[in-house]
Amino acid sequence: MVESNDRKQQLDKDLRSLSANLPALRDIAAKKASVVARQSGAGSYTVGPIPVNLGAWQLLQDILKFARELARALRFAPSFDAEFVFKGTLRHLDDLLARPDAASVCEIAHEASKRLSRHLEPPPAMVMIGKCLDLDCRAELWCGEDDLASGWTVCPRCGRTTSVHEVQQLRMVEAATYGVQGTAADISAMLRDQGIKVRRQTISQWKNRGIIQPVGQQDGKPVFLVWDVWKAMNR
Known part of the structure; x- marks a missing residue:
């Protein structure tokens, strides 16, 4: 009882x-x-x-x-x-x-x-980069600067040691599925919230060099797909 x-x-x-x-x-x-x-x-x-x-x-x-x-x-x-x-x-x-x-x-x-x-x-100075890659677990993975710098993190639920990059890439695949897009500043801020650092100026430079192409405009500013930015980061 x-x-x-x-x-x-x-x-x-x-x-x-x-x-x-x-x-x-x-x-x-x-x-x-x-x-x-x-x-x-x-x-x-x-x-x-x-x-x-x-x-x-x-x-x-x-x-x-x-x-x-x-x-x-x-x-x-x-x-x-x-x-x-x-x-x-x-x-x-x-x-x-x-x-x-x-x-x-x-x-x-x-x-x-x-x-x-x-x-x-959220825990101080930590970001949620995605979910555990173990399909029987799928716990949220929160990482601090040490985890991000080392490139590895440990799932608090199942104890699996997981590549930060693999978790982030899966999240970017999800973003591609949803068609997430934004200005260089929008994307830089969004990725920063997930432990991925890319400067707004860098995204603009990739556009000027023809590495990525805008898919539209917002208030006169080019708009990019998040997936295109991720591909440029890992080319």
Whole structure:
């Protein structure tokens, strides 16, 4: 009974944390590259802004997926937003804990709450470079300057020693999939947040030397694909 009560109290705490902090995560994940006008054979057209804080954006997607699964399990209306789902679930904890997958639900809620808190209050002088490459782990990897300088980091969950460059490259592949783009200053700032250092002036020089090509303009400034910048860094 004591263990059951402890589990219920922890789940209650985690769901309240998710509900309270999710709006702040939405703000972080909504940090976007500016709208740009791209040229095509039929003229110019507008491209909508794309998330550039990939870590926060991916965490947001994971939490929203968890909320949808909770809503289906408790038969909530599918139109409810995630914050409402987490609040509503607090009134059905006993029903949720009676399910055969209750342990899994509690584990997911606790892990999501911890990840969210870490994004809102990151460790001092550390950046989240991506996720562990072990497909059975996929823990977030936070690195300090020593890790970045050495090129290696150790996963705090599974203990795997991982190449920083490989983790960053996987993140850049994700960025390519989303079509992330921005001005030289935008991209420099975004990459810096992920432990990748490239100066705005360097990106502009690559453009002048024909190493990368702009895909549009924003307020008269060239806009580049993040993937093109990454390829130029590793050519």
